[in-house]
Amino acid sequence: MSDTNHQTTPEAGVAVSCHGLTKTFGTGNAAVKALRGVDLEVRSGELLMLVGPSGCGKTTLISVIAGVLRRDAGGCTIFGQDYNGLSEDATTEFRGINIGFVFQAFNLIPSLTTAENVATPLIINGMKPRAAVSKAREILAQVGFDERMMGSLPTDLSGGQQQRVAIARALVHQPRLIVCDEPTSALDGETGHKVMELLHTLGRGEGRALVVVTHDSRIYEFADRITAMEDGRITQVAGSASELKGMQKQGD
Numbered sequence: 001m002s003d004t005n006h007q008t009t010p011e012a013g014v015a016v017s018c019h020g021l022t023k024t025f026g027t028g029n030a031a032v033k034a035l036r037g038v039d040l041e042v043r044s045g046e047l048l049m050l051v052g053p054s055g056c057g058k059t060t061l062i063s064v065i066a067g068v069l070r071r072d073a074g075g076c077t078i079f080g081q082d083y084n085g086l087s088e089d090a091t092t093e094f095r096g097i098n099i100g101f102v103f104q105a106f107n108l109i110p111s112l113t114t115a116e117n118v119a120t121p122l123i124i125n126g127m128k129p130r131a132a133v134s135k136a137r138e139i140l141a142q143v144g145f146d147e148r149m150m151g152s153l154p155t156d157l158s159g160g161q162q163q164r165v166a167i168a169r170a171l172v173h174q175p176r177l178i179v180c181d182e183p184t185s186a187l188d189g190e191t192g193h194k195v196m197e198l199l200h201t202l203g204r205g206e207g208r209a210l211v212v213v214t215h216d217s218r219i220y221e222f223a224d225r226i227t228a229m230e231d232g233r234i235t236q237v238a239g240s241a242s243e244l245k246g247m248q249k250q251g252d
């Protein structure tokens with residue numbers, strides 16, 4: 001067994017800790033500084049929302065936090081683990097166990113049924129397919145899927161249903177950190193609300209945390225804290241949507 005499982009002893013109450021994080025894409029004249037020194041802490045048990053204009057670095061930041069992208073400089077630990085101390089294989093293993101990622105574009109595998117899609121993270125982590133599909137069905141029932149929908153292909157589902165499958169897949173292996181990129185952007189208000197309720201209910205808990213990137217002010221009410229980004233930096237941290245609004249007015 002490698003030490004990427006649950007062997008780290010993070011600072012109590014801290015899920016994610018980033019300091020002076022930088023990331024540049026490209027070189028020379030074509031270089032884009034996507035992260036210009038990000039300091040961010042996500043506490044254990046909280047749902048943190050990340051807001052900000054298009055291109056300010058939100059997806060880049062959560063990709064670094066999720067171990068999908070390597071940072072250039074600065075520090076970043078996830079439950080006390082620094083990806084820089086891990087090989088590629090160990091990073092993949094750490095991610096497979098500890099992280100759930102909800103992509104904006106769902107990224108479901110078109111040739112697999114709903115239940116098979118949701119079972120994928122468990123199979124990758126070594127569970128036998130039959131047991132994994134059975135576990136997947138349990139969580140799909142929790143997100144309101146019936147037998148018929150569990151056997152459907154993603155193309156036979158609505159956008160809201162596909163989003164629920166993507167969320168079930170991100171939650172099925174009970175990761176300690178869930179990162180979601182615009183989980184409600186393709187949904188109507190009511191479905192978006194339901195999706196957030198699911199994340200809020202199933203994804204939070206002691207020793208766990210969620211980071212949700214959004215442009216959707218209708219879901220701010222689900223946040224424990226809201227962090228605003230601009231031009232590769234964190235500019236504001238607020239305890240609620242109304243506090244964030246007040247801070248933005250002061251800044252005008």
Ligand SMILES: Nc1ncnc2c1ncn2[C@@H]1O[C@H](COP(=O)(O)OP(=O)(O)OP(=O)(O)O)[C@@H](O)[C@H]1O
Nearest residue numbers: 025026032033034053054055056057058059060061
């Ligand atoms: N793979 C890449 N190669 C080159 N530039 C990139 C790459 N990914 C992101 N960028 C650039 O980095 C900056 C930050 O991009 P990022 O996708 O993190 O923004 P964002 O805040 O998620 O925007 P949006 O709200 O539109 O999704 C942008 O200028 C973008 O063009």
Ligand SMILES: [Mg+2]
Nearest residue numbers: 058059060181
């Ligand atoms: Mg983005």
